[in-house]
Amino acid sequence: MTLARVHGRIEELFALSPGKNGGASRPAFSRAEARAMLLVAAWAREAGLEPSVDPHGNLWCLPPGDAPCVTSGSHVDTVPGGGRYDGPLGTVLAVEAASRAGGGRGVLVCAAEEASRFGAGTIGSRSMTGKLSEGDLSRLRDTGGLDALTARAEYLDALGGLPRLRSAPLERVSSHVEVHIEQRAALRDKGLSLGVATTIAGPVRHGLRFSGEVAHAGETPASERRDALCAAAETVLLAEELGRRCAPETTATVGTLEIHPNSLTSIPGTAKLGVDIRGVRPGGARRLLEELLDGARKAADRRGVYLEEGQISASEPTEMDGAMVAAVEEACARLGVRCGRCVSFAGHDAQHLAAVVPSALLFVASENGVSHAPGEAVAEEDVEAALGVLCLLMESPRGEPSVMLRGLR
Template identity: 40%
Template sequence: MSRAGIAIDPDRLMARIRKLGEIGALPGGGVCRLALTEEDRAGRDLLVGWMRELGLEVRIDAIGNIFGLRRGREEGPPVMTGSHIDTVRTGGLYDGALGVLAGLEIVETLDRAGIGTRHPLVIAAFTNEEGARFPPDMMGSLVHVGALALEDALATRGIDGETVGACLERIGYAGDAPVGRPEARAFVELHIEQGPVLEREGVTIGAVEGVQGISWQALSLRGRSAHAGATPMAMRRDAGLVAAEIAVFARRLAREIGGDQVATVGSLRLSPDLVNVVPERAELTVDLRHTDDLRLREAERRLSAFAAEAAAREGVEIAFRQLARFAPVAFDPAMVARVEATARRLGRSVRRMPSGAGHDAQIMARVCPTAMIFVPSVGGISHNVEEYTAPEDLAAGAEVLLELLLDLLEGEGA
C-alpha cells in the first residue's frame, strides 16, 4: 500500500502481460515478437488501444516510439516510465513488456483512485530495443535522445534485408510526431533482472546503479592443420589449443579482477573441426563487462596480451576485431538512492546491483535523471521461452515503481 493509500492490482497487471504474450506466442511457450513485424504491429495496436481506453494522449514519433501522456496539474516536462514490447526470436513474456504494462497499471490505479499529479506522466514503449532484427539494439531510445540520426535508423537493413523505414510504413507506425519529444524530467524503467542474483540471494528488488560497460572482441587464429597421429606435439601449430587457452584465461581474469567483472567465451569454432586433424583455424569471441571503465580496460589489455603471447608460443597467427564497445553507464546516484529507500519503506528487501544487459534506461540516462528497478528472474533465465518471474515479484516491482513515480510526479526537482 502506497503512502497515497492506493495499491496496484496484480491480477490486472498479469492479465495484460498474458494478453500481450498471446501475440506472437510460440507453440511450446514463450513469444516471438521481433521488431516491426506483423506480430509487433498487433502488439502495438493492443497497447495503443489500452492507452486510449485509459484516456492517455497517444503520440507516435517518426521512429515508431509510442508515448502515452496523462496530463498533470502543471504543463512542463513529464515524468516518464516504460520499456519496450519487441522480443528476441525465442523470448519470454516479461522482458520489456513488464515495464510498459506496469506503467499502464499505475495509470489505471491513479485513475480509479481519482488521483491527479502535479507533473504529467508518460508511458513509453521504445522501438526495437532488442536489436534482434535490426542493429543496433535500443534503436528507439537512441533516436529519441539524438544519439542516432533518424535517417540512419530508418535506412538500417534487418537480417531479412528490409529497412526499418519500410517496415514502419507497412505496419502503420511511421508516426508524424518529431523525434526527441517529450523531454522527460526523469525516467524510471521497471525490468526483470535477466540474471540469477536476486533469486539466489532471496532479495525482491534490485536498485540498479548502472549498466556494465561492454567489450566484445572476435579473435581469429590461424595455425597449421596436421595429422593428429603423425605430428609430434612439439611440431604443432594448433589454433584450437590457443583458443582453449584464451577461454580458460578469460575465466581466470574475471576471478582475479573480481567484483562485477564478467568474462565469457560464448562462441568458439574450429576448422576443419575433425577428430583426427590438428585445427588450422579457430574463431572465438570474448565478452568482457564491468561497471568500472578503468577495470574494463585493464581486462581488455590483459586478455589481449595473454592471447598474443599464447598465439606466439604456439606459432599461431592472431587477429583481433572489436565487435562492440560501450562504456559503463552510471545512473543518477540520487535516483538510485530513491529506489532503494522506496523499496525499504514498502518493506521490500533490496540490494544495489549493476545491470549486465543493455536497457533503454541507459540511453535515457544521457538526457535526464534515470533509475531502474529489477525484479527476480527465476533461474536467471531470459531471452529464452522459459523466462519467468513470480506474479508476486512483478507486483512488488510495480508497487515500488508506483511509489517512486508518485514522489517524482509531485516533486520540485527530478
C-alpha cells in the same frame, strides 16, 4: 490493488506470436513487435494517453498538451522463444501506473531492445539519444542479410495507424523509470522484492582471429603443427580464468567460435573468437581485455600462429542518477517494500535514457533466475510491490510534485 488486468495483459502479449519452444518470439523491428506496440497503444489510449511513434520506432503515450511529465516503460520485443516478463512486465506496469495516476504521466516503450536479431541491442533508445546513426543501422544485419534500417522502415509501416512524430519528444520527459524483471536470482536470495540499479555495466566486445596452417590430422607431426584452434582454446580458458579472478565486478565470456576448415581430419587453419567483457567499474573491462590479448598473443607466438584482433564495440559503465535511486528507496521505505541496491550486467534502455533525462532502473525479483526463456517467473507480491512503488513515483494526487520529482530538487 488487483493485478488481474496486469497479468491478463502480460499473457495477451505473450500469446501474440508463439515461439517454437513454448516461448514468445517477437524479434526486434518485426511485424510481431509492431503488433505488440499497437496493443500497448490501445491500452494507453484507454488510460487517456495519446499514442504516437517517433522516427526511431519508439512508442510514446503521453498526456494531451505539452507539459513535461514522468514517463515509465520498457520494451516489447523478445529473444527467440523468450519469456513473458522480460520487457512486458515493465511496459504493462507503466500503463497501469499511468492510468491509476489519472493523467499527467506518460509511457515510453523503446523499440528493438533485444540484441538477438541484429547483434546489437537497445537500438531504439540508442538511436533517439544520438548513440546510433542511420549509417550504423544500415550496417547491422540479421541472419537473412536484411539491414536494421530497412527492417525499421517495414516495422514503421506496420505501425501506420499511429501518428508519426518528427523527433523523439525527450524535452517532455522530466524523469524516467524502467521496471524490469531481474535476470538472475540475487534479490530472492537476499529476501528482497525489488532492486534499484546504481550502475549498469559497459560491455566491451572484441573479435580475435588466429591463423595457423591447415594440415593432415594423421600425417603432421606434433612439432610441425600450427594449430589455430589450440591457440584459441588457450584464450577461451584464459578468459574464464580472468573472469573468475575479476568477479563480481567484471565478467568475461567467449560466446562465438568459428573454425576453418572445420573438418574431422584436418588441423584447423583459422579460428575466430568473439569475446564479451562487462565491468561495473570504469576501465575494468578494458583492463581485463588487455590481459586477455596479452595471453592470446603469447599463446599464438608459442604455436607459430598469427593473431589479428579488432574491437567490435566498447562502452564504459553507466552510473545511474543518485537522486533517482534515493527517490526509489524513499518510495519503497514509505510502502514498506524490501528493496536493495544492485548493479546490472545486462544492458537496458534506461542506461541510454540516463544520458539525457534523470532515469532509474528498478528490478522485480526473479523467482528462479531464468531469463530469456519461457520459465521466467515473478512472485505476485513482488509485482504488487513494483506497481505500488511505480504509482508513488508517478503520482501527484493533490497536485504536489511526485516523490521522483521532489527527489530531484
